[in-house]
Amino acid sequence: MTAELGSFALILAFALSIAQVALSAGGRLRGSAALTGAGEGAAVGAFVSIAAAFAALMYAFVTSDFSVANVAANSHTAQPLFYKITGAWGSHEGSMLLWCLALTGYGAVVALTGPGLPWRLKATTVASQGCLGVLFIGYTVFASNPLLRVANPLVEGASLNPLLQDPFFAIHPPFLYSGYVGMSVVFSLGVGALIEGRVDAAWARWVRPWSLVAWSLLTIGITLGSFWSYYVLGWGGWWAWDPVENASFMPWLVATALLHSATVTEKRGAMAAWTVFLALLAFTFSMLGAFLVRSGILTSVHAFALEPKRGILLLDILGIAAGSGFALFAWRAPSLPPGGLFAPISRESALLLNNLFLSAATVAVLFGTLYPLIAQAAFGAAVSVGPPYFNLVFGSLMGAVLLILPIGPLMAWKRGELKGVLQRLWWAALAAVVAGALVFAFHEPRKAFAGAGVALGVWLIGGTLTELAERARLGRTSLSEAGRRLRALPRGAWGMTFAHIGLGVFLLGAAIDGTGKVETAKVMAVGDQVDAGGGYHLSLDQVGQVDGPNYLANRGTLSVTKAGNPICTAAPERRFYPASGQTTSKVALCLRGVSDVYVVFGEQRTGANGQPGWLVRIFWNPWARMIFLGPLLMALGGGISLSDRRLRIGLPRRAAGTRGAASLEPAE
Amino acid sequence: MSLLPKSRKARRRLMVVATAAPIVVASAALAFYALGNSVSFFYSPVQARSAHVPTGRTIELGGLVAKGSVVKQPDGSITFVVADHAATDKVVYRGDLPDLFREGQGVVTKGAFRPDGDFEASEVLAKHDERYMPREVTRALKASGEWRGDGAQAAASKPTGTGA
Secondary structure, X not given: OHHHHHHHHHXXXXXXXXXXXXXXXXXXXXXXXXXXXXXXXXXXXXXXXXXXXXXXXXXXHHOXXXXXXXXXXXXXXXXXXHHHHHHXXXXXXXXXXXXXXXXXXXXXXXXXXXXXXXXXXXXXXXXXXXXXXHHHHHHHHHHOOOOOEOOOOOOOOOOOOHHHOOHHHHHHHHHHHHHHHHHHHHHHHHHHHXXXXXXXXXXXXXXXXXXXXXXXXXXXXXXXXXXXXXXXXXXXXXXXXXXXXXXXXXXXXXXXXXXXXXXXXXXXXXXXXXXXHHHHHHHHHHXXXXXXXXXXOOOOOOOOOOOHHHHHHHXXXXXXXXXXXXXXXXXHHHHOOOOOOOOXXXXXXXXXXXXXXXXXXXXXXXXXXHHHHHHHHHHOXXXXXXXXXXXXXXXXXXXXXXXXXXXXXXXXXXXXXXXXXXXXXXXXXXXXXXXXXXXXXXXXXXXXXXXXXXXXXXXXXXXXXXXXXXXXXXXXXXHHHHHHHHHHOOHHHHHHHHHHHHHHHXXXXXXHHHHHOXXXXXXXXXXXEEEOHHHEEEEEEEEEEEEOOOOEEEEEEEEEEEOOEXXXXXXXXEEEEOOOOEEEEEOEEEEEOOEEEEEEEEEEEEOOOOOEEEEEEEEEEOOXXXXXXXXXXXXXXXXXXXXXXXXXXXXXXXXOOOOOOOOOOOOO | OOOOOOOHHHHHHHHHHHHHHHHHHHHHHHHHHHHHHHEEEEEOHHHHHHHOOOXXXXXXXXXXXXXXXXXXXXXXXXXXXXXXXXXXXXXXXXXXXOOOOOOOOEEEEEEEEOOOOOEEEEEEOOOOOOOOOOHHHHHHHHHOOOOOHHHHHXXXXXXXXXXX
């Protein structure tokens, strides 16, 4: 019964989304506050209905209701409760419902908050969000309903893909989807601004919290996904430039550019049309990602198994939403008022350069991702583009961004002075060069990339700290005065500091891990010993059987020592899931500072001397944890920035009283 | 200065274009240069034969893993046969096979032909989803008439079934 109620709620949400569009657009045209208010009510209603449908799906998963096709395909009675719940978004259908939940959730928040938004802009934004809701909920209802029943229910389900039965996988889609779909609000605000013909500092200030929320969640989602791939897939790496990874990375790059260009629009009123363009582009890339992941059009490690029919529908949705957004942009953008002027040497110019390089990097990633399709269409050749392309092109473009990064925040708005800025950065530059040279001289194996990466990372962290010291006037006033100044800094400045330092930390980790990784593989019998990288020494003490809740496993117990001193005990497993007939690896990680000794227990093999043993692979991953720590610092920076008082107050209080009267200007 | 446009707005636009143009040109040049070195072509065994792929060139070889062909060699390497309707290739691989690797299923390997005609793989692609079939393999199998259709493929790839 719950599945039918869920289906009903889903269809109700579809109807409410249509009502949301009609009421908000009608209210805007007629200037009726009652109609737009009803449109906002419909937006909230759509969210409540989708939440009910999602709850019904979760209920079906928790109770193992195998008469629901999606549950039968992705769950199993022996599965732990946690993975029964997360199985709800482990499949294509369930994850689309999660997407709709996030989409309507953001719509409801826009409808319920934002008393500072001018009512016209709010009505068009809610209407635009409703249009996206109609498209995606319609797709879910008509092409991918997860709540459909089967005629002859099975006794037992096929179980969730064992690779997905992992805490990090389980929690990463909600973050990733909230991030992807958070861009929809920015998209709708962009559409609203174009229709109302108003893109100014106030609009940029409304865009900022939404892009910050979406960007931070997307950062966390990508990081969790990367960490999952690092320790579940057992390949020792964390990023492979797989199409699905790129699909999540491109919206992130665009959102990063948007955060920076929106600052220029907010502070100086310049680059307004470009900011709107990025606002539309960010969600377009989110939708493109959804299409690439689900259409199976590109060969990917992560793709869902799917028939092309749905892919074409998703492509249609992408075409309709992005097409109308950009058509509107082409029509209305030329009439936007021009912004403030700035000199070639100024903070605006630095941020413009940042945007140019980030855009070029995004296009490079997009080109590499889609090149197999282009080659197929143009020359009829089946090709794939490997990581060297992405490393070289993306690496060079990002290197350029990172070189100018510490300079930007120290530069004055409108007209800056490069010489003074560089003088203040001399010690950061010195530290960077020294660190790079030391790494180049002593890090094994000797690679130019390691030196360059570390130098850039130190340059970023040093430059960011310099900027902080400058703001506190450290060294030029008393320490207590400097401390007082630091405490008085706006949260937004702290957010930027954390995000830039996080990027530096990530870069240090990527440079050292990328060049210093050591892989050792050996067929080991009990009692065998092996030397791994980093000076670590492993011996296989015992191999035992483990009876898990829904799997059987061989567990190897290895003791890790360094120079004779015991360090830790690693217990990697090789698990067999009878329900799906799949085998997976449970990697053992021995954390040493920020580095990992990474142990994978493989299959049974015959060793070199003819004795049976187990294939054990060991990776020494120096500084690997910094790769994941850095982005979390960046997301933390986003969160701190979001708590900035300037984002919450300073918008006029009279909004509620005079609602529907006139367009409002912010107080600041 | 007479060459520069008079209005400040036009001059600013010129400045933006003058900054953007070299970046665009440089990144496009870089992209095409990098592409030349990292594109690898996909072949099924019969396609590789007719295309006369030279030894040593990195390609992707895909098809079905022939039943009963997976052999674990004493030196730790694994050999198996990748087949399509008309040709087969012996693949040698030294790493740990992906967990979803099975006989009778589609596979994509990356590597190069050795002078002795065997294919030395440096990578065997794993898929998260056992129902997933690499697009190139699907196309090659369809082209060779060996495609059994989605239903047959799904049934074949899930030996334990759903009602068991």
